[in-house]
Amino acid sequence: MGKADVIIVGGGVMGSSTAYSLRKNGFEGRIIVFEKDPTYKYCSTALSAGGIRQIYSTSVNIRLSRFSLKVYEKFAEKMAIDGVRAEIDFKQRGYLFLATDKTLPALQKQLIMQNHYGVPSEIVSNADLKSIIPELNTDDLAGGLYCKEDGYLDPYSVMQAYRKNAQLLGVEYLSEEVATILTEQGRTTGVRLVNGTTYSAPIIVNCAGAWGAELSEKIGLPLPLAPLKRQIYLFNTTEKLVKPLPLTIDPTGVYFRHEGDQIVCGFSEDVKPGIDFRWRRSSFDPLWPILAHRVPNFESLKLESGWAGLYNYNTADQNAIIGEHPLLNGYFVALGFSGHGMQQAPGVGLGLAELICNGKYETLDLTPLRVGRFAERDLVIEDAIV
Numbered sequence: 095m096g097k098a099d100v101i102i103v104g105g106g107v108m109g110s111s112t113a114y115s116l117r118k119n120g121f122e123g124r125i126i127v128f129e130k131d132p133t134y135k136y137c138s139t140a141l142s143a144g145g146i147r148q149i150y151s152t153s154v155n156i157r158l159s160r161f162s163l164k165v166y167e168k169f170a171e172k173m174a175i176d177g178v179r180a181e182i183d184f185k186q187r188g189y190l191f192l193a194t195d196k197t198l199p200a201l202q203k204q205l206i207m208q209n210h211y212g213v214p215s216e217i218v219s220n221a222d223l224k225s226i227i228p229e230l231n232t233d234d235l236a237g238g239l240y241c242k243e244d245g246y247l248d249p250y251s252v253m254q255a256y257r258k259n260a261q262l263l264g265v266e267y268l269s270e271e272v273a274t275i276l277t278e279q280g281r282t283t284g285v286r287l288v289n290g291t292t293y294s295a296p297i298i299v300n301c302a303g304a305w306g307a308e309l310s311e312k313i314g315l316p317l318p319l320a321p322l323k324r325q326i327y328l329f330n331t332t333e334k335l336v337k338p339l340p341l342t343i344d345p346t347g348v349y350f351r352h353e354g355d356q357i358v359c360g361f362s363e364d365v366k367p368g369i370d371f372r373w374r375r376s377s378f379d380p381l382w383p384i385l386a387h388r389v390p391n392f393e394s395l396k397l398e399s400g401w402a403g404l405y406n407y408n409t410a411d412q413n414a415i416i417g418e419h420p421l422l423n424g425y426f427v428a429l430g431f432s433g434h435g436m437q438q439a440p441g442v443g444l445g446l447a448e449l450i451c452n453g454k455y456e457t458l459d460l461t462p463l464r465v466g467r468f469a470e471r472d473l474v475i476e477d478a479i480v
């Protein structure tokens with residue numbers, strides 16, 4: 095039997111940010127991260143669209159995302175190894191929610207809370223929209239909510255930088271799959287791997303993403319989570335846009351941004367919950383007219399490729415579930431990010447590390463995202479879920 099002080103299940107961005115932050119917070123014990131797929135082929139981090147925004151409607155999401163964005167701004171230098179910067183291609187080209195007459199008042203309300211926490215978001219007019227995206231069709235719009243500090247980055251590079259830095263600090267990564275968490279008298283005692291080996295540890299952190307719900311359910315602690323397929327498309331336009339795009343969200347929910355010279359776009363389709371990575375070209379058909387209506391240059395687009403990833407979707411309130419489980423000592427979770435995990439990973443890792451090392455949050459209060467909120471009927475109602 096192996097022995098550790100902390101076991102983290104899942105080595106994606108959440109698990110790796112947590113492992114790294116534990117070390118940075120002075121945790122000296124043995125930390126093992128079990129990652130079943132070291133190629134990260136199906137990991138939600140690697141398949142994410144990489145949008146980084148602070149424009150949310152709830153205090154906890156705004157604070158957590160703002161903290162994380164500030165980390166990303168200095169990430170390349172801070173995570174450099176042997177003088178080699180950890181480039182993450184963070185392009186602060188802004189985030190833009192386009193609004194109709196109907197949706198603008200809700201965005202105006204969000205703005206007050208965002209500005210209160212120092213987020214430099216602003217309500218922009220149709221004329222402003224034209225200066226941000228000169229080709230935009232604003233005929234049916236009433237303006238938008240824009241934050242120029244926001245943008246997009248390369249999620250895989252962020253995850254790898256956390257992983258490499260954690261390893262340099264002595265965190266062990268083992269390419270094994272955890273079959274179940276072991277418990278005894280109301281506390282965690284370790285994990286059993288699919289290969290039959292057991293590892294003991296007083297603290298287990300479930301960062302298993304889309305597979306995290308199943309792991310929790312096996313020990314009788316179901317969480318309101320479901321994996322949902324999300325497809326992303328990459329296309330070319332013959333007529334290039336004159337300016338780089340912010341990550342732009344159409345009132346229909348279709349979003350798009352530049353990826354080099356190409357455009358990445360996505361949409362949260364209505365799908366049945368389940369593990370499904372099949373990318374279908376035909377799913378793009380309904381998006382094309384929406385894109386062509388919004389930016390006439392997209393009329394003649396050429397769909398090049400795409401991929402499908404999974405949201406670890408919180409079916410109760412579409413927000414992260416973070417912290418120690420109230421019914422099992424030593425069992426911590428960071429799950430349910432519902433498509434906004436990349437925007438929060440640095441803050442989540444730090445928060446969990448503080449909670450594990452010191453028994454409380456110090457830098458950022460993430461209590462609103464606690465596991466117990468479902469039983470307490472104290473949900474976090476967030477209006478800005480894409």
Ligand SMILES: NCCCC(=O)O
Binds near residue numbers: 146479
């Ligand atoms: N979740 C896809 C990217 C858009 C957003 O949530 O900001």
